[in-house]
Amino acid sequence: xxxxxxxxxxxxxxxxxxxxxxxxxxxxxxxxxxxxxxxxxxxxxxxxxxxxxxxxxxxxxxxxxxxxxxxxxxxxxxxxxxxxxxxxxxxxxxxxxxxxxxxxxxxxxxxxxxxxxxxxxxxxxxxxxxxxxxxxxxxxxxxxxxxxxxxxxxxxxxxxxxxxxxxxxxxxxxxxxxxxxxxxxxxxxxxxxxxxxxxxxxxxxxxxxxxxxxxxxxxxxxxxxxxxxxxxxxxxxxxxxxxxxxxxxxxxxxxxxxxxxxxxxxxxxxxxxxxxxxxxxxxxxxxxxxxxxxxxxxxxxxxxxxxxxxxxxxxxxxxxxxxxxxxxxxxxxxxxxxxxxxxxxxxxxxxxxxxxxxxxxxxxxxxxxxxxxxxxxxxxxxxxxxxxxxxxxxxxxxxxxxxxxxxxxxxxx
Ligand SMILES: NC(=O)c1ccc[n+]([C@@H]2O[C@H](COP(=O)([O-])OP(=O)(O)OC[C@H]3O[C@@H](n4cnc5c(N)ncnc54)[C@H](O)[C@@H]3O)[C@@H](O)[C@H]2O)c1
Numbered sequence: 001x002x003x004x005x006x007x008x009x010x011x012x013x014x015x016x017x018x019x020x021x022x023x024x025x026x027x028x029x030x031x032x033x034x035x036x037x038x039x040x041x042x043x044x045x046x047x048x049x050x051x052x053x054x055x056x057x058x059x060x061x062x063x064x065x066x067x068x069x070x071x072x073x074x075x076x077x078x079x080x081x082x083x084x085x086x087x088x089x090x091x092x093x094x095x096x097x098x099x100x101x102x103x104x105x106x107x108x109x110x111x112x113x114x115x116x117x118x119x120x121x122x123x124x125x126x127x128x129x130x131x132x133x134x135x136x137x138x139x140x141x142x143x144x145x146x147x148x149x150x151x152x153x154x155x156x157x158x159x160x161x162x163x164x165x166x167x168x169x170x171x172x173x174x175x176x177x178x179x180x181x182x183x184x185x186x187x188x189x190x191x192x193x194x195x196x197x198x199x200x201x202x203x204x205x206x207x208x209x210x211x212x213x214x215x216x217x218x219x220x221x222x223x224x225x226x227x228x229x230x231x232x233x234x235x236x237x238x239x240x241x242x243x244x245x246x247x248x249x250x251x252x253x254x255x256x257x258x259x260x261x262x263x264x265x266x267x268x269x270x271x272x273x274x275x276x277x278x279x280x281x282x283x284x285x286x287x288x289x290x291x292x293x294x295x296x297x298x299x300x301x302x303x304x305x306x307x308x309x310x311x312x313x314x315x316x317x318x319x320x321x322x323x324x325x326x327x328x329x330x331x332x333x334x335x336x337x338x339x340x341x342x343x344x345x346x347x348x349x350x351x352x353x354x355x356x357x358x359x360x361x362x363x364x365x366x367x368x369x370x371x372x373x374x375x376x377x378x379x380x381x382x383x384x385x386x387x388x389x390x391x392x393x394x395x396x397x398x399x400x401x402x403x404x405x406x407x408x409x410x411x412x413x
Pocket of ligand 1 (some may be wrong): 041053054056057058075076077114116117148
């Protein structure tokens with residue numbers, strides 16, 4: 001899944017074979033020996049919150065752990081989960097085992113992952129800031145000790161928050177902020193396309209304002225992955241289901257809805273350039289949700305693919321890192337780029353994999369064997385490359401890249 005990180009092939013032989021510090025088991029009996037259990041069970045949301053796997057995991061832990069064992073939750077959870085979901089489950093299991101929960105209050109702490117799939121996967125765990133909290137002081141102290149032992153907290157100091165609701169909220173707000181930022185940029189991408197502006201140049205010019213604007217995000221084919229697509233929904237669910245609030249999070253949820261449908265915009269711009277897609281040969285380059293990773297979860301390419309199929313286009317799909325596409329019934333993904341591009345009338349640069357960014361227009365045109373329509377979903381092509389495609393007789397369009405109209409005029413002169 002994180003094929004790009006050179007540390008991974010080194011770590012596994014070292015920890016599994018040499019040091020024997022990493023062992024894997026399905027057996028819940030191991031919990032009886034643990035001083036700390038780190039929980040990273042998925043907690044999904046598709047409008048509602050699916051707590052089943054997470055709660056079942058908690059029950060299993062509660063059935064076996066020592067009363068003084070620390071449960072450190074790293075799953076991204078709806079605010080309120082440690083206190084309102086985990087604590088009652090563990091107390092129930094402790095009580096069934098005859099453990100006095102007044103004397104042995106469950107030790108529950110929360111510290112969310114900020115891991116980034118890609119070439120710095122391992123480092124993004126060890127060398128990065130962490131926020132944490134505990135259900136009581138003892139749990140927070142134990143979590144602090146553990147995190148200090150495993151992470152580089154000297155260079156990346158920990159941030160201790162006063163309540164588990166707070167650190168749970170921090171994670172979902174962090175991702176809601178990014179999801180909303182992208183949704184906002186998408187709106188401006190459409191304006192830029194209509195008024196002949198390159199939105200990416202505009203963003204670059206604004207990002208120089210360090211401290212206030214340097215983290216502006218960008219539009220693309222769409223937003224995928226496991227976090228930005230669900231975390232705002234988790235928070236919205238918690239507001240009502242765990243805290244009984246009527247006033248929920250409409251802006252965060254609206255951002256998720258906008259982002260979910262973003263791939264349809266790429267189809268709109270393709271249809272503006274090529275009104276009937278029936279029987280058109282379309283090559284889609286990139287299946288993963290993020291450049292240079294093989295993770296396909298909630299990839300926006302899926303909606304693109306499904307909608308193009310509905311229009312009876314003839315689609316070929318390539319990805320240098322993805323072998324099969326689990327979300328499409330383990331569909332095998334072509335590895336041979338020339339086979340994917342052969343005879344393609346439309347080429348969609350869906351993901352910014354290194355391989356695609358390195359392609360020359362001459363090679364693409366040669367592999368297609370024709371002057372195709374080139375679609376750039378997120379500033380993957382430089383202006384120089386766009387000019388080359390145009391000179392080679394191709395048409396080029398792009399999300400947020402309204403200035404291509406002017407480049408075309410230059411060619412005509
Ligand atoms: N993967 C990322 O890049 C990333 C980044 C930041 C945060 N997160 C968060 O980390 C959490 C985990 O994400 P992930 O990508 O590792 O998910 P995942 O689905 O890959 O892993 C979850 C694991 O939990 C196991 N599991 C399910 N039920 C269980 C049970 N009852 N007992 C024991 N194990 C059980 C599953 O078999 C699976 O191996 C999520 O909350 C996610 O939002 C992930």
